[in-house]
Structure formats: structure tokens, C-alpha cells
Amino acid sequence: MNIIQHVANLLIRSVFHADPASWPWTWLVQAVVIGIAAFLAFAFVAIFAGPVSWIERRIAGRIQSRIGPNRVGPQGVLQWLADGVKCWLKEDLVPAAADRPLFLAAPYLVFTGMFGAFVVLPFGAQVVAADLNVGILYLLAITSLVVVGLLMAGWGSNSKWALFGGVRSAAQLVSYEVPSAFSLLCVVLLAGTLSTQGIVAAQGGWPWDWFIFRNPFMFAAFFLYFTAAIAEGNRTPFDLPEAESEIVAGYNIEYSGMRFLFFLFAEWANIWIMAAISAFAFLGGWQIPGIAPEQIAATKGWEFVGWQALSWTIFLVKATFLVFVVIQIRWTLPRLRVDQLMITCWKYLVPLSMLMVLGVLVLLALVPEGGGADTILRGAMVGLGLAVVLVSALRVRRTFRVDREHYREMEGRDLWYPPYRLP
Amino acid sequence: MTDTPAGRDPTAQAPLCPTGGDSAPLVVTTRIDDLVNWSRENSIWYLLFATACCGIELMQTGGPRTDLDRFGAVFRSSPRQSDLLIVAGTITYKMADRVRLIYAQMAEPRYVMAMGSCANCGGLFQQSYSVVPGVDAIVPVDIYLPGCPPRPEALNEAILRVQDLMKSEHWASRRQGRGNP
Amino acid sequence: MVPAVPPPVRPNPVRAYFGNIRRAVSSTFEGMTVTMSWLFRRPSTIQYPDRTEKPVREMLPETYRGLLEVDLSRCTACLLCAKTCPLGCISIETCKHPDGAREFQTFDIDNGLCMFCGLCAEACNFDALAHTREFEASVSSAEQLTVRFVDRPGRLVAKAKDLPPRRPRGSILAALIPGFGRRRRRAAPPEPPASPAPAPAAGAEGPENPEGTA
Ligand code: SF4
Ligand code: SF4
Numbered sequence: 161m162n163i164i165q166h167v168a169n170l171l172i173r174s175v176f177h178a179d180p181a182s183w184p185w186t187w188l189v190q191a192v193v194i195g196i197a198a199f200l201a202f203a204f205v206a207i208f209a210g211p212v213s214w215i216e217r218r219i220a221g222r223i224q225s226r227i228g229p230n231r232v233g234p235q236g237v238l239q240w241l242a243d244g245v246k247c248w249l250k251e252d253l254v255p256a257a258a259d260r261p262l263f264l265a266a267p268y269l270v271f272t273g274m275f276g277a278f279v280v281l282p283f284g285a286q287v288v289a290a291d292l293n294v295g296i297l298y299l300l301a302i303t304s305l306v307v308v309g310l311l312m313a314g315w316g317s318n319s320k321w322a323l324f325g326g327v328r329s330a331a332q333l334v335s336y337e338v339p340s341a342f343s344l345l346c347v348v349l350l351a352g353t354l355s356t357q358g359i360v361a362a363q364g365g366w367p368w369d370w371f372i373f374r375n376p377f378m379f380a381a382f383f384l385y386f387t388a389a390i391a392e393g394n395r396t397p398f399d400l401p402e403a404e405s406e407i408v409a410g411y412n413i414e415y416s417g418m419r420f421l422f423f424l425f426a427e428w429a430n431i432w433i434m435a436a437i438s439a440f441a442f443l444g445g446w447q448i449p450g451i452a453p454e455q456i457a458a459t460k461g462w463e464f465v466g467w468q469a470l471s472w473t474i475f476l477v478k479a480t481f482l483v484f485v486v487i488q489i490r491w492t493l494p495r496l497r498v499d500q501l502m503i504t505c506w507k508y509l510v511p512l513s514m515l516m517v518l519g520v521l522v523l524l525a526l527v528p529e530g531g532g533a534d535t536i537l538r539g540a541m542v543g544l545g546l547a548v549v550l551v552s553a554l555r556v557r558r559t560f561r562v563d564r565e566h567y568r569e570m571e572g573r574d575l576w577y578p579p580y581r582l583p
Numbered sequence: 584m585t586d587t588p589a590g591r592d593p594t595a596q597a598p599l600c601p602t603g604g605d606s607a608p609l610v611v612t613t614r615i616d617d618l619v620n621w622s623r624e625n626s627i628w629y630l631l632f633a634t635a636c637c638g639i640e641l642m643q644t645g646g647p648r649t650d651l652d653r654f655g656a657v658f659r660s661s662p663r664q665s666d667l668l669i670v671a672g673t674i675t676y677k678m679a680d681r682v683r684l685i686y687a688q689m690a691e692p693r694y695v696m697a698m699g700s701c702a703n704c705g706g707l708f709q710q711s712y713s714v715v716p717g718v719d720a721i722v723p724v725d726i727y728l729p730g731c732p733p734r735p736e737a738l739n740e741a742i743l744r745v746q747d748l749m750k751s752e753h754w755a756s757r758r759q760g761r762g763n764p
Numbered sequence: 765m766v767p768a769v770p771p772p773v774r775p776n777p778v779r780a781y782f783g784n785i786r787r788a789v790s791s792t793f794e795g796m797t798v799t800m801s802w803l804f805r806r807p808s809t810i811q812y813p814d815r816t817e818k819p820v821r822e823m824l825p826e827t828y829r830g831l832l833e834v835d836l837s838r839c840t841a842c843l844l845c846a847k848t849c850p851l852g853c854i855s856i857e858t859c860k861h862p863d864g865a866r867e868f869q870t871f872d873i874d875n876g877l878c879m880f881c882g883l884c885a886e887a888c889n890f891d892a893l894a895h896t897r898e899f900e901a902s903v904s905s906a907e908q909l910t911v912r913f914v915d916r917p918g919r920l921v922a923k924a925k926d927l928p929p930r931r932p933r934g935s936i937l938a939a940l941i942p943g944f945g946r947r948r949r950r951a952a953p954p955e956p957p958a959s960p961a962p963a964p965a966a967g968a969e970g971p972e973n974p975e976g977t978a
Contacts (some may be wrong), residue, residue, distance in 0.1 A: 217652060223799045226650035226809045232625040239655050245622035246666070251690035253663055404631075409661035416663040416690035492795040508785065555797035560804055567806075577806035583815075650809045696902075703876035703909060707851055719906060727909055728902040729831075731879035736820050739812045741902035748904065 168193045205275065209428035210240030216487045219579075223491045227583050235582050247424075250417035255318060258414065262316030267415065267422035270309030274429040276302040281436050282356045284446050284472035285456045295356035296344055299437060300337065303392065306426070307333040310401065310411050313423075317414035325410025328498065329394060329401035335505040336391040336398075342513035343385035346378055346520045347371055347441045360440050365449030372442040373541040375527070377519035382442045384513045386482075389434035391505070394427070395486060397493035400501055435482035436475075443478050446471035616753055623666070623692070624746035627656040630665035632685065635672030637699035640732040649735035656742055662688040667745060668722070669738075673701040673708055674715045686722045692752075694745055696726040698738060703727050821897045821934075829880045829895040832873050833937050834913050837928050838892035841866060841921040845884035845893050853878045854893075858921055866921040868914045875901055876909030890927060896934045915940060 168190040172183055214229060214237060221228025229236035254263055279302075280295040282288045292298050307330050314326015348354055350371055351362035363369050372382045391398035402410035412423045439445060447453070448471055456467045496504065527533045560575070567575040577583075629651075633641050645651050645658055659665045662685045674682055686695065697718050700706030705716035718724060725748060728741040810816055810823075824830070846854040857869035885894050903909055913936070922928075 217657075219803070221650065221652060222805075222807060223802045224647055225802065225805065225807050226647040226652065227807050227811070228650070228652050229655050230653050232655055236653075236655070239625070242622040242625035242655055245618065246626040249619060249622070250666075250692070253688075253690045404660040409659070409664070412664075413661045414663055420664050488796060488799055489792075492799040493792065507781075508788075512785075552793065552797050552800070555794075556801045556804075559798055559801040563801075563805070573806065575805050577804065579803045583807060583809070583811070647808050648810055649812055650807075653809070653811065700877055700879055703906065704874075706877065707879045709851065709877065717906070724906075726902050726904055727876060727906055729875035729878065729909055730899065730901070734899050736810075736812045737899040737901070740900040743813065744902045744904070 205278065205425070205429045205432070208432055209425050210244065211237070212428055212432070212483060213243070213424075214239045216490075219484070219487050220491045222579060223488070230582065244421065247421040248418050252417040252419060253414070255414050257318045259316040259318065262312045263414070264419075266309045266313035266316055267419045267426075268309075269312060270306050270426045271422050271429075273302055273305035273309060274426040274433065276305065277433045277437075278429075280356045281433070282360050282440050282445055283475055284468045285448075285453055286468060288357055291355055291357045293353070293355045293358075296348060296354045296359070296441075299356075300341055300344070303430075303433070304333060304337060306430075313415070314411040317411070319414050321407040321409070322411050322413045324407045325401040325413070328407075329411060332394070332398065332400060332501060332505075333392055335502060336388045336509070339505065339509035339513040340385055340388035340392060342510070342517055343381040343388065344437075344441060345517050346381040346513075349517070349520050349524060350374060350378070356440060360445035360447060361453050363444045363447055365444060365447040365451065367444070367545070368538040368542050369447070370442065370444040373538055373545060375520070375523050375537050375541065376544075377516045377523065378442070379541055379544065381513065381516040381520070382438065384509055384516065385442070386434075386438055386485075388505075388509055388513075389438065390486060390489065391501070393430040393434050395431065396490040397495050398501060399495060400498055403495055405495075431483055431486050432479065435479045435486060438482050439475060439478040443482075445478075446475040448474060620750050620752060624749040625655040627654070627667050627694075627742060627745060628659045628665045629656060629667040629669050629742075630662050630685070630689070631658045631660050632668060632682075633671045634674060634678060635699075635701060637671035637701065637732040640735060640738065641669060641671040641698065644735040644738045646735075649739050651739065651742060654739075654742060654746070662686075663690055665689060666692065667694045667696060667742075669696045669698050670702040670718045670722075670724075671698045671732075673706070674718050674721070675713045676715060677713070679715050679721050682718065683721055694725045694748070695722050696728060696741055696745065697724045698728045698730075698741070699733060700729065700731045703729060706731060821899070824897045826897075828897045829882050829885075831875060831896050831898045831901055831911075831937060832878065832880075832885065832893060833896050833898075833933065834871060834873070834893045835931050835936060836868060836871060836892070836913055836919050836922075838890045838922050838930060839868075839871070840890055840892075840924050841868065842889070844887045844889065848883045848887040849878075850881070850883065851877050851879065854884060867917070868919040868921060871913040872910050873913070874910045876906065890922070890924065891930050892922075894930075894933060896937060898934055898937055911937070911940065913940065 168186070171193070172186060172189055173179075176183065176185075176189075217239070218228040218230075218236070229239040232238045232242050254260060277299055280288065280292055280298055282291075310329040310333075311326045314322045314324070314329070317323070347359060351359040353359065353362070359371075363371055367373055371378050373379065394401050400406075402412065407413075412420055415423060448456075448467070451467070456464070456471070459467055523537075527537060564575045567573070631641075633639070643649070651657070656667075662668070666689075668686060668689060670682065686693070695718075697703050701708060701714070702718045702724075705711075705714050708714040709716050715721060719727075726741050726744055728737060730737050733741070810820060812820055816823075821830075841856055841858045843856055846852070846856050853874040855870055855872045855874075857871075858866045859869055860866050880895070882895060888894070
């Protein structure tokens with residue numbers, strides 16, 4: 161029983177003193193509760209997209225040796241509010257030659273595509289709007305709805321740059337669906353289910369129970385999926401549809417005011433969604449270390465709520481960490497060329513992800529779960545993950561140290577200025 | 584324009600309220616004008632429009648040393664989404680049509696800044712047969728910024744002055760817009 | 765027929781393929797570590813109007829060519845600057861009194877036109893016309909771009925033999941234009957105590973113009 165039915169039944173029992181199984185209005189109460197949940201998810205997107213845009217600008221600033229927005233409110237935390245209100249009140253232009261219905265509808269379609277994905281995201285042990293048994297398929301399908309919106313925006317704007325942007329994004333999304341679907345197929349193979357909650361339940365709280373550390377092929381599949389997801393979300397280095405240097409602003413070039421805000425919004429929501437998918441499919445989702453999901457489901461009252469909140473927090477932390485990685489990638493890598501983009505997809509990501517599916521299948525047949533070989537494999541993969549983290553930390557330290565000497569010679573000051581020190 | 588010889592007319596330029604650079608007022612007052620102006624002045628998206636040497640300085644102002652992003656001012660590459668058109672550089676007669684077009688494509692409320700001598704009055708190319716003597720002949724200019732080129736801090740100061748300008752406006756009246764030249 | 769140029773050596777496609785993967789992974793990794801290290805570095809931003817250690821104007825070199833300023837009490841109206849200026853930004857007019865003294869009618873510098881080349885300041889023999897380190901000069905109307913230095917009637921033209929000392933640079937502009945340097949004055953609450961730099965803003969009431977030497 162998911163949390164929506166739970167809440168609805170609770171309401172029916174306590175407020176209407178009826179038995180939810182036989183009461184005729186159960187469906188109505190459930191619909192209302194679903195509506196409220198949808199509104200909460202909507203508010204979550206809004207509230208998430210705003211501060212994250214501020215955080216991204218601050219991080220981008222520090223990466224580029226500048227500061228980023230720090231004047232609006234304390235340290236600029238209200239920057240997103242100013243941007244939002246301003247865009248909202250700006251004139252909403254529709255070009256005279258535009259295809260009016262398409263132009264007007266496109267942002268909402270994009271937004272719907274992004275927003276629909278929230279339905280199946282498993283936020284916590286019982287916190288999921290709808291635990292579809294074809295969750296992953298639904299995710300893949302609904303996020304590709306975005307491409308229709310982008311094409312509509314590109315076509316409806318009646319501007320050549322917008323059209324280029326729309327067509328590029330269509331090509332890109334359709335191509336990158338393939339490797340991302342193959343990578344998720346590895347997950348589905350291991351979990352044995354398409355349901356998102358089922359995938360999380362097939363993993364565990366400890367890192368060695370996560371799918372990413374299950375075997376080397378899953379490890380690679382995670383990175384393949386992440387790359388493909390960045391490309392699907394039109395993020396740098398794959399943001400060809402909005403490449404300023406080539407096609408000005410891409411598909412959203414003719415949009416102003418609120419409609420443009422919807423595109424921005426969808427972009428931020430999309431980052432969050434792809435981070436969330438990676439988190440629940442590969443990184444154990446909301447699983448709390450040491451507690452089995454059945455134990456959580458068996459609790460009652462406030463204890464239940466407490467466990468839910470904890471699992472929710474764990475999921476958010478994992479997803480937010482991945483959002484930071486996406487942001488850092490954006491400010492690290494230069495944009496690809498169109499042909500390079502397609503080569504990356506069809507010549508590298510697609511064959512490699514197929515290979516990963518094969519590898520996972522072979523290992524599934526050869527290495528029984530829970531056996532000695534499986535334990536060794538998982539231990540080795542966790543070790544590999546730790547090694548990657550450690551090596552990158554050492555590299556960061558080395559890069560920093562070299563420049564610290566030079567900086568002190570030139571400026572007479574220390575270079576050290578940790579990110580929590582806000583200028 | 585001045586009847587006194589005392590330099591600039593002191594009344595022509597309202598005294599500036601000193602909020603531009605400090606952390607902006609947190610108190611969201613009940614007055615809608617305040618909220619609207621607050622959001623507007625803290626989110627000046629300027630158009631990347633550079634035609635000559637001033638453009639280099641414009642880019643530099645967005646760079647690390649004079650980080651315009653501190654004030655929420657970021658560049659947009661599409662005129663539809665920008666609030667401020669910074670005319671950075673020499674405008675030839677051939678370009679003048681484009682400047683007008685770009686201005687017409689911007690969504691209200693829109694502001695124009697003439698950056699550098701060329702945009703102010705043609706600058707050192709004033710006598711040329713092909714250079715527009717001042718961009719205010721083709722689009723209405725809100726802020727003039729002297730310099731050839733102005734240093735990044737000067738542009739930053741001009742942005743703060745655009746903020747002051749926005750602060751003194753009424754949302755309802757500005758909403759109507761100024762029409763296209 | 766033997767080709768003149770040997771055919772290009774084609775790299776082994778398999779090696780090239782995996783080499784590309786390796787390069788992509790390693791360069792992404794390198795790049796990520798470099799950008800990560802930047803998160804721990806001091807930003808090089810100078811927080812211009814108010815959060816700097818000292819006003820930006822004082823960080824500029826002494827020879828910085830900012831806004832022009834003329835000390836009328838040292839100006840002999842020789843018109844050298846006006847003639848040197850390639851753009852004609854400087855307009856000087858004088859009139860002659862019956863007793864032989866000359867009085868300034870106008871001394872205007874069009875900042876909007878000026879390209880800050882410094883030729884006029886170089887031409888000035890009496891250190892009357894000089895660049896300051898001021899740069900904050902945005903205005904909201906084109907007329908205000910012109911700075912009129914003759915602030916009241918009766919400004920007499922100086923005699924070259926007998927010149928008062930030059931008033932501190934920047935003080936004349938500050939006295940002339942209301943609200944001038946407003947951003948600068950809001951700068952830096954923690955004023956560095958041992959700052960040997962002369963404070964030109966304080967010199968607004970410098971040596972009073974002795975009305976020439978008639
Ligand atoms: S004002 Fe000077 S610096 Fe700016 S574009 Fe003109 S010539 Fe170049
Ligand atoms: S600095 Fe150059 S352009 Fe400006 S007034 Fe002097 S001579 Fe003329």
C-alpha cells in the first residue's frame with residue numbers, strides 16, 4: 161500500500177468514520193489526496209529549481225574565479241526570486257509570423273514532460289505518487305515527450321535558429337534514448353522488475369548492495385547512463401540545441417517572460433530528474449543502511465513518519481550530490497560539435513551500453529547472487545569506487561598545491577579559500 | 584541646457600539612493616512597485632551586443648574581476664529575454680537598422696545604455712561618412728557612459744545607475760512601454 | 765606508377781577507438797579535478813562599489829587616464845589643448861575686460877566625445893589640464909556628458925608668471941558635480957589606517973582660486 165492510499169484511508173476512517181473498502185466515495189478522497197500530492201510535487205520542483213539555480217551560479221562563479229550572485233538578500237539567496245518575478249512580469253511576446261498555437265503551447269508541453277516523470281520517482285520508502293509496474297518504461301516515454309515540445313517551439317517560432325535548435329534537440333534526444341535505455345536495462349535485469357520501487361527494494365542501504373557496485377558492467381553502465389542523461393537533458397557539454405555561439409539561443413530564442421521561464425524551469429527540473437533516476441537506479445535510492453524496507457512498512461504512527469522522512473532525506477542527499485556533479489561537469493567541459501555529439505552516441509555509447517547488457521546477463525548466469533564470487537566482486541567494486549574518489553581527491557590537492565606557491569609569490573596572500581567561506 | 588554655469592544642472596539628476604550595491608532590501612514591502620522594482624533591478628539580463636572595442640570591455644565586465652553576476656546581471660544571447668541593450672561600440676549606418684530591429688525585438692520593459700564614446704556621439708569616428716553620430720538618434724537611450732572604452736568598473740557603475748533608474752519607476756506606467764522608434 | 769607521396773599511415777582503428785575512450789575518460793577526470801580545485805581558491809573578483817579594501821580609484825596607477833579636469837586658476841587660455849585634441853572635445857571661450865584682464869566664458873570638455881588619449885593633457889604646459897583617476901561618469905542625458913568648468917562668472921584667465929599650486933586631482937570635479945564619486949564614498953568601512961595616499965576627495969575646499977593675478 162503506498163502512502164497515498166494510506167493517507168486516504170486514514171482520512172476516511174478518522175473524518176468520515178467509514179470503511180474505505182466499502183465506502184462509495186473512497187475514489188473521490190483518493191483523487192483529492194493525489195491532487196494535493198501533485199501540488200506538493202509541483203511546489204517541490206519550483207522550490208528546488210530556484211535555489212539550485214542560485215547554487216549553480218555560485219559554483220560556476222567559484223570555478224571561474226569569481227563570486228556569483230551575492231547581493232540580493234543575504235549572499236544572493238533570493239536571486240532566483242528576483243529572476244522569477246521579473247520574468248513573470250515581462251512582456252510576453254509572440255512573434256507576428258509565429259505559428260501561434262504551437263508557439264504558445266510548446267513550453268507547457270515541455271514542462272508536462274518533465275513534470276510527469278515525478279509521478280514515479282520513489283522519494284521515500286512509501287513516498288511515491290504512483291508505483292507503476294512499468295515505471296522505467298513510463299520514465300523513458302514521458303521524458304521523451306519533451307522532444308515534441310522542443311520541436312514545437314522550434315517550428316512555431318518561425319525563426320531559423322529556433323528551428324535548428326529544435327531539430328538538433330530532437331536528433332539528440334532520440335539518439336541518446338538508446339544508450340540510456342540500454343543502461344537502465346542492466347538495472348532492470350538485476351532487479352527483475354520495471355517498477356521503480358521494486359528497483360530500489362532490490363538494492364540495499366550499504367554501498368555494496370547498490371547496483372553500481374554489483375559488478376564492473378554495472379559500474380560502467382552507471383557512467384554511460386549519466387552521460388546519456390546529461391545529453392538528454394541538453395546540458396553542457398551536450399547543449400547543442402542552445403549553443404550560443406552557433407544558433408544564438410536555440411529553440412527558446414523567441415520566447416520571453418513567463419514562457420521562457422517555463423523552459424528554464426523544465427531544464428532545472430530535468431537535472432533533478434536525471435540525478436534522481438541515477439540515484440534510485442544505481443545508488444540505492446532511499447534505502448536506509450541496516451533497515452530493511454519491510455521493517456519500515458511494519459512500523460506505525462510517528463515512527464513510520466520518521467522512517468519515511470529519513471529515507472526521503474537519504475534520497476534527496478544522493479540526488480543533490482549528483483546534481484552538483486552535473487553542475488561541475490557543465491562548467492568543466494567545452495561544448496561538443498554536432499558530428500562529435502552523434503559520434504559519441506552511435507559509435508561509443510550505444511555499443512558500449514549493449515556490451516554492458518551482455519556482461520550483466522553473463523554475470524547473472526555465472527555468478528549466483530549471495531555466493532562467494534558475488535561477495536568478492538562487490539567488495540572489489542566498492543574498493544574501485546573508493547579508489548576513484550581517493551585518487552581524484554589527491555589530484556585536486558596536487559593541482560591546488562602547485563598554484564598555491566605561485567599565488568603566494570605573486571600576491572603575498574594565501575590561495576586557500578574554501579567554498580563555505582562566502583565573499 | 585543649464586542656465587547656471589555651474590557644470591551639470593544639479594536638479595537634472597536626482598540624488599541617488601545608496602542601495603545599489605549593498606545587500607538589497609530584504610523586506611518585501613506591501614507595495615507592489617517595490618517588489619517589482621526590486622526584482623527588476625536585481626535581475627538585469629543584458630544582451631550580448633558588441634560591435635567594436637567596447638565589446639571587449641563588456642565581456643571583461645562579465646568576467647572574474649568585475650563580476651556583474653554579483654548583481655544578478657547575466658548576459659542573454661536573445662533580445663527577447665534581455666532587459667538591457669548595451670550598445671557597446673561603433674554603430675555604422677548599416678548596423679543602425681539592426682540595432683533598431685534588436686531594440687524592437689526586446690520585450691518591455693527594456694532599457695538602453697550607450698557605452699563608450701562611439702555610442703554616445705560617434706566618438707572618434709564622428710566625422711566618418713558611415714558612422715551614426717550617437718545611438719540616441721536611432722533608439723531611446725537611458726544611460727550614457729563616457730569612456731573609450733569605459734573600464735569595467737565604470738560599466739558596473741552604469742549598471743548600478745540603471746538599477747537606480749528602475750527603482751524610481753512605476754510598474755504600471757513602465758508596463759505600457761515606449762513603443763518602437 | 766609510383767605515387768610521389770606515400771599513402772598516409774592509417775592508425776589501427778581498434779586502437780584508435782579505445783584510445784578515444786581512454787582519452788575521453790582521462791580528460792574528463794583531469795578537468796573535473798582542476799575545476800574542483802578552483803572551488804578552494806580565492807576568487808579574483810574585486811567587489812567594486814563597496815566591498816573593496818580601498819576604493820578602486822586608488823588601485824589604479826597614477827598615470828591612469830580617467831576623466832579630464834582643468835584647474836582654471838592655472839589655465840592661461842592658451843588653447844593648446846583645444847587645438848591638440850583630435851576630436852575637438854574642448855571648447856574654450858574668453859572675453860577681454862576693458863582693463864586688459866581676460867575672463868573665461870566657457871571651458872567645456874565633452875566627455876561623451878573624448879577618447880581619453882591624453883594628448884591635451886600632454887600639451888598643457890601649466891599642469892592645468894590633467895587626467896584624474898575618476899571613471900564613474902554615467903549620466904542619464906546626453907547634455908550632462910559635457911562638463912562645464914566655468915562654474916561662475918568672473919573666472920579670470922591666469923597669468924603664466926604667477927600660478928597658484930595645482931589643486932588636488934579629482935577635487936575640482938568633485939566640487940563641480942553634485943553626487944560625483946558617490947559610489948566611491950560608500951566604499952570600505954574599514955579604512956586602512958596607514959594609507960599614505962593623499963585623499964583628493966578631501967581637497968574640495970583646496971586653495972581658493974585667487975581670481976587670477978590682476
Ligand atoms: S568608444 Fe572607443 S573603445 Fe568604444 S567602440 Fe568606440 S572607439 Fe572603441
Ligand atoms: S584626451 Fe584626447 S580626445 Fe580627450 S579631450 Fe584630450 S585630446 Fe581630446
